Amino acid sequence: MSLLDIRNLNVSFGSTAQPFHAVSGLDLTVNRGEIVGIVGESGSGKSVTMLAMMGLVDAPGRVTADALQFNGQDLLGMKAAQKRKIIGKDIAMIFQDALTSLNPAYTVGFQLMETLKLHTPLRGAALRRRALELLEQVEIPDAKSRLEAYPHQLSGGMSQRVMIAMAIACEPKLLIADEPTTALDVTVQAQIMELLVNLQKQNEMALILITHDLAVVAEVAQRMVVMYAGEVVESSATDALFATPRHPYTQALLASIPEHSKGARRLSTLAGVVPGQYDRPQGCLLSPRCPYVTDTCRSTKPALLPLMGTSVRCLTPLDSSGIPTHE
Amino acid sequence: MFSFILRRIAVVIPTFIGVTLLAFALIHMIPGDPILVMMGERQIDPEFYRAAMQRLGLDQPLYVQYGHYVLNVLQGNFGQSIVTQEPVLSEFLKLFPATVELSLCAMMFACAIGLPAGMLAATRRGTVIDHVTMGGALTGYSMPIFWWGLILIMLFSVHLGWTPVSGRIALEYDINPVTGFMLIDTLISGEEGAFKSALHHLVLPAVVLGTIPMAVIARMTRSAMLEVLREDYIRTARAKGLGRTRIVIVHALRNALMPVVTVIGLQVGTLLAGAVLTETIFSWPGIGKWLIDSISRRDYPVVQGGILLIATLVISVNLLVDILYGVINPRIRHAR
Numbered sequence A: 001m002s003l004l005d006i007r008n009l010n011v012s013f014g015s016t017a018q019p020f021h022a023v024s025g026l027d028l029t030v031n032r033g034e035i036v037g038i039v040g041e042s043g044s045g046k047s048v049t050m051l052a053m054m055g056l057v058d059a060p061g062r063v064t065a066d067a068l069q070f071n072g073q074d075l076l077g078m079k080a081a082q083k084r085k086i087i088g089k090d091i092a093m094i095f096q097d098a099l100t101s102l103n104p105a106y107t108v109g110f111q112l113m114e115t116l117k118l119h120t121p122l123r124g125a126a127l128r129r130r131a132l133e134l135l136e137q138v139e140i141p142d143a144k145s146r147l148e149a150y151p152h153q154l155s156g157g158m159s160q161r162v163m164i165a166m167a168i169a170c171e172p173k174l175l176i177a178d179e180p181t182t183a184l185d186v187t188v189q190a191q192i193m194e195l196l197v198n199l200q201k202q203n204e205m206a207l208i209l210i211t212h213d214l215a216v217v218a219e220v221a222q223r224m225v226v227m228y229a230g231e232v233v234e235s236s237a238t239d240a241l242f243a244t245p246r247h248p249y250t251q252a253l254l255a256s257i258p259e260h261s262k263g264a265r266r267l268s269t270l271a272g273v274v275p276g277q278y279d280r281p282q283g284c285l286l287s288p289r290c291p292y293v294t295d296t297c298r299s300t301k302p303a304l305l306p307l308m309g310t311s312v313r314c315l316t317p318l319d320s321s322g323i324p325t326h327e
Numbered sequence B: 001m002f003s004f005i006l007r008r009i010a011v012v013i014p015t016f017i018g019v020t021l022l023a024f025a026l027i028h029m030i031p032g033d034p035i036l037v038m039m040g041e042r043q044i045d046p047e048f049y050r051a052a053m054q055r056l057g058l059d060q061p062l063y064v065q066y067g068h069y070v071l072n073v074l075q076g077n078f079g080q081s082i083v084t085q086e087p088v089l090s091e092f093l094k095l096f097p098a099t100v101e102l103s104l105c106a107m108m109f110a111c112a113i114g115l116p117a118g119m120l121a122a123t124r125r126g127t128v129i130d131h132v133t134m135g136g137a138l139t140g141y142s143m144p145i146f147w148w149g150l151i152l153i154m155l156f157s158v159h160l161g162w163t164p165v166s167g168r169i170a171l172e173y174d175i176n177p178v179t180g181f182m183l184i185d186t187l188i189s190g191e192e193g194a195f196k197s198a199l200h201h202l203v204l205p206a207v208v209l210g211t212i213p214m215a216v217i218a219r220m221t222r223s224a225m226l227e228v229l230r231e232d233y234i235r236t237a238r239a240k241g242l243g244r245t246r247i248v249i250v251h252a253l254r255n256a257l258m259p260v261v262t263v264i265g266l267q268v269g270t271l272l273a274g275a276v277l278t279e280t281i282f283s284w285p286g287i288g289k290w291l292i293d294s295i296s297r298r299d300y301p302v303v304q305g306g307i308l309l310i311a312t313l314v315i316s317v318n319l320l321v322d323i324l325y326g327v328i329n330p331r332i333r334h335a336r
Ligand SMILES: Nc1ncnc2c1ncn2[C@@H]1O[C@H](COP(=O)(O)OP(=O)(O)O)[C@@H](O)[C@H]1O
Pocket: A013, A014, A022, A040, A041, A042, A043, A044, A045, A046, A047, A048, A049, A061, A276, A277
């Protein structure tokens, strides 16, 4: 049985009369100890998916799903108080902007020990010792004095390390890293990624790595899920995805890796941006931007269908030479 | 921290100089001859007139007068009442505790109602609770003090007979002013019923005086809370699995308090202005009533000294707020 099993997750915002589907019909499974990459341009619904799974999407946002199972427990029917015993302990999350993700009014030690106090019986000297140990584990130099430091005294990389320490404090079974390196310098990015992967191995935890940059996850993730406008458009093993992208959007993401690594925000290989609430097209959501678009694409919504060990949401998936398979 | 405090103090020195200039100018802004106005007589013995001029130093050039004035002030000499012949400072100090007691209680009332109301409105944003609370705050803010005081007196004192109309304590008690705070002194005196009487006298004026600050605090707390609740670190706190109450009290409130504390500090000026009216309505023997009485008695040295003392007070409190702000907000404290 997989560690995380999400089936048919839907998240919508706005009025019920004119809802905006930030996530629609999303399926995702993650196995124990596995690294799964979720990629897609910003606005694809990656963050909302994870927040919804953790129960952190507030009204008026609406979340529905056929199944939301974690570690054999049903998160859907669970009371909020019960869920809070899992969130932060067995499922932990770190975010893009570590500097603003730490509370400016409290020391690193306070915020770290707060998590430990909430989910473990540790108190007093043992609590402090564990906090120190965690800071050392995320390779923060001079950890002892960092316990008394305030967030504004830390660099971006250092804050992200603190966030990671907080996240792994209770040895979670699943860590969600939402664009953990996007806000950091390139050299620091590599260090943080290395740290995450090492911790994942040591703690045997599953890791969901969310990014808009394929290059970040290419070497570490076993499986990849590509999202576009709230939907999964392709899901497959990493090497298969890199060798033969089946979806035109995946192909465009791959082609843009060199620019992305240089910090480009937009996809040079695909004009336009992810459609928002008011400009979602009929038919295939990618149709306004897709280089292989046909008239059928503009009227017919493709389903996510299995194809040679992967799943693809395209009427004419690409073949191994990167060309659409017209019948 | 120490250098932070020193820097704050340095900043208020020019303000203080400005205030002394203003208070000094006051006596020269009285239309007509100050001595004649103060004496309120037309036929004055020229000998007496010259002596008065000399005593008040009014025969010197202005800059010399100002120099003398500042020197005197620095030595704690704020002039002398021409009615009671007592030093202004000692009159001020005698009456000051009554105003402080009233203002503190008003502020406590304002915070006790305003902070929770603002938090409630923010966490229940857009609901009936939010609208009712903020509607109430707006009403409180627009309430004219004089009218509000009279309404409460009519209801609670005249109609219901629950509270007395004026003064700090019933006449039958003779309380020895140990601290100057009636609530504390009555407890020290141990006289039966004295504390209750003092409390009864205090409630209405404190509510009247605290109404505007309460409304300001409620509105400020709400908007600060709403802002803070959108912050990334609130999402982090939720992702830790913390409960709603802890997130609001520990993670949001602490950050939302920074602007609120500033507002509370800035309310001290409003509070003292309000105290003048409130003390007059309730015959509360504090510096507000003292100042109004002195104006009607044309006791200009008292008015001059009183204004300087009150201004100094407001400056000091604002300074204190600034420093307190640095204590809660580590980012400001560490800024170079
Ligand atoms: N609380 C919210 N209310 C309304 N719309 C939201 C909210 N949160 C996210 N969205 C919208 O949902 C879409 C997906 O957002 P997000 O999951 O943050 O994208 P990603 O993480 O892939 O960049 C975006 O169009 C965003 O504007």
